[in-house]
Amino acid sequence: MRMGVLGSGMVAQAISARLAELGYEVMIGTRDAEKLKGWQSSNQRVMIGSFAETAAHGEMVFNATDGAASLQALTMAGTENLSGKILVDVSNPLDFTDGFPPSLTVFGTDSLAEQIQRAFPLTKVVKTLNTVTARVMVYPLEVANGDHHVFISANDVEAKSQVMELLRSFGWVNIFDLGDLSTARGTEAYLLLWVRLYGAMNTGMINVKIMK
Amino acid sequence: MRMGVLGSGMVAQAISARLAELGYEVMIGTRDAEKLKGWQSSNQRVMIGSFAETAAHGEMVFNATDGAASLQALTMAGTENLSGKILVDVSNPLDFTDGFPPSLTVFGTDSLAEQIQRAFPLTKVVKTLNTVTARVMVYPLEVANGDHHVFISANDVEAKSQVMELLRSFGWVNIFDLGDLSTARGTEAYLLLWVRLYGAMNTGMINVKIMK
Numbered sequence: 298m299r300m301g302v303l304g305s306g307m308v309a310q311a312i313s314a315r316l317a318e319l320g321y322e323v324m325i326g327t328r329d330a331e332k333l334k335g336w337q338s339s340n341q342r343v344m345i346g347s348f349a350e351t352a353a354h355g356e357m358v359f360n361a362t363d364g365a366a367s368l369q370a371l372t373m374a375g376t377e378n379l380s381g382k383i384l385v386d387v388s389n390p391l392d393f394t395d396g397f398p399p400s401l402t403v404f405g406t407d408s409l410a411e412q413i414q415r416a417f418p419l420t421k422v423v424k425t426l427n428t429v430t431a432r433v434m435v436y437p438l439e440v441a442n443g444d445h446h447v448f449i450s451a452n453d454v455e456a457k458s459q460v461m462e463l464l465r466s467f468g469w470v471n472i473f474d475l476g477d478l479s480t481a482r483g484t485e486a487y488l489l490l491w492v493r494l495y496g497a498m499n500t501g502m503i504n505v506k507i508m509k
Numbered sequence: 510m511r512m513g514v515l516g517s518g519m520v521a522q523a524i525s526a527r528l529a530e531l532g533y534e535v536m537i538g539t540r541d542a543e544k545l546k547g548w549q550s551s552n553q554r555v556m557i558g559s560f561a562e563t564a565a566h567g568e569m570v571f572n573a574t575d576g577a578a579s580l581q582a583l584t585m586a587g588t589e590n591l592s593g594k595i596l597v598d599v600s601n602p603l604d605f606t607d608g609f610p611p612s613l614t615v616f617g618t619d620s621l622a623e624q625i626q627r628a629f630p631l632t633k634v635v636k637t638l639n640t641v642t643a644r645v646m647v648y649p650l651e652v653a654n655g656d657h658h659v660f661i662s663a664n665d666v667e668a669k670s671q672v673m674e675l676l677r678s679f680g681w682v683n684i685f686d687l688g689d690l691s692t693a694r695g696t697e698a699y700l701l702l703w704v705r706l707y708g709a710m711n712t713g714m715i716n717v718k719i720m721k
Contacts, residue, residue, distance in 0.1 A: 392617070398694075400617030405701065406607055441720040448702075475705050482610075483702035489617065490660075490695035493687050494719060505717040507706060508653040 301355020309361035315435035326351025352378035364390035410481035421456035430501030445504035513567025521573035527647035538563025564590035576602035622693035633668035642713030657716035
């Protein structure tokens with residue numbers, strides 16, 4: 298299966314490398330291929346392309362761009378290249394205007410995931426992984442042997458099911474189905490707590506487990 | 510020790526009853542004493558007073574009013590009645606303008622806890638318990654035998670320490686010190702995830718445990 302990963306930062310790199318490790322045919326999409334040349338030298342199985350090439354390549358596409366620039370990046374990727382496909386949105390609409398800790402650019406009665414879904418109505422947006430740091434996204438067993446939860450939100454039940462299967466292949470054992478895409482408002486807002494947990498614990502190798 | 514609990518809803522009732530059970534001299538403060546007459550008949554150790562009487566009574570005071578009305582309620586309680594005291598703020602700035610699920614009236618670069626602290630600079634505001642439902646606040650062992658976390662945020666380290674002691678008497682074993690009062694932005698924003706967890710699980714008898 299061909300995977301496209303939009304973005305060139307830590308999250309895009311981590312997801313691309315992990316997908317390649319699992320045997321997928323991966324292209325990572327960036328505006329600036331030069332930036333990824335060094336990284337690619339140790340990740341030679343991952344191809345580098347433009348946003349549009351990467352979206353066209355992927356049968357499933359990841360949005361791992363900066364949340365503040367995601368809509369613009371996805372527009373460059375192209376509606377036709379994303380149409381009918383699953384878009385796994387792992388981004389967060391972090392607003393660093395006032396420095397650290399960040400606020401969010403969208404909040405409460407809307408979410409970045411829903412903005413993306415409205416902008417690309419023929420794409421099946423699945424929000425997940427945005428509540429953990431890049432390393433935990435793809436190697437969840439490195440935190441508490443996987444004894445913690447990842448959340449998933451989507452309107453398309455079949456798309457959600459496919460992404461859950463992929464998450465299991467990353468090592469996720471506890472996948473919490475929050476419901477439709479509007480529930481991404483909850484996981485995006487949680488980032489404001491996550492940055493404080495990170496601040497208090499001095500590590501991003503953390504996550505939450507839902508207890509009842 | 511004398512305790513004042515501002516508010517007349519489920520949270521105020523739960524905290525008042527629990528404090529009375531633990532032997533404190535408790536007054537619950539409301540604008541409408543009639544509303545609490547029925548409740549008081551089975552909680553006779555709890556006195557009923559106005560906001561001002563309750564704040565004057567308490568050596569430690571709880572803000573368990575609706576977040577959207579908290580600043581107004583605290584103003585009625587009176588600056589002089591709150592001065593020099595610990596105010597345990599358990600409220601959330603929930604905005605039900607668009608129905609359920611709620612948004613928040615303050616968010617991101619500010620929090621209700623900080624608004625209260627700015628409005629009452631001589632009061633020691635401690636934010637805690639706002640991430641769980643009323644019953645879990647005061648009987649934490651009823652969820653997963655207490656194997657989950659409550660968060661605490663405050664600028665005054667000694668006040669925070671006193672409130673942590675009180676939380677332990679409620680049964681809390683895992684108290685997560687997030688830092689200064691600005692970290693309440695994180696726990697207040699988390700409510701947007703909490704309402705979705707509640708929606709997915711059909712119970713409020715839940716909480717998160719921080720895993721690393």
